[in-house]
Amino acid sequence: MTRSSTASATSARSHSATSAQRIFEHTVVFDEFEGRGLAGIHNSTALNTSVQAGHRIVAVCPYVKRCLSTHRDFDDATGPVNPEHLRALR
Incomplete structure (x- = not known):
């Protein structure tokens, strides 16, 4: 599983449950x-x-x-959230 974060203005966590998927867990913009x-x-x-x-x-x-x-331009690249994805975020 990989984690990524961005510059100091925003923070996001994404995970790769498999090499073919990227899970977008949370987006934060600091106050x-x-x-x-x-x-x-x-x-x-x-x-x-x-x-x-x-x-x-x-x-x-x-x-x-x-x-x-x-x-809707991402429809072909979007998959459903499964229990496997939620377990990967724990």
């Missing part, structure tokens, strides 16, 4: 950086990078789920 669109920029970059690397997107994070519901 002093709120209202600047950083979560959207961060997640857009992370989603695009994941797809380009051949990963399937598994969205546990409510913010990422909401983004995916309105940005």
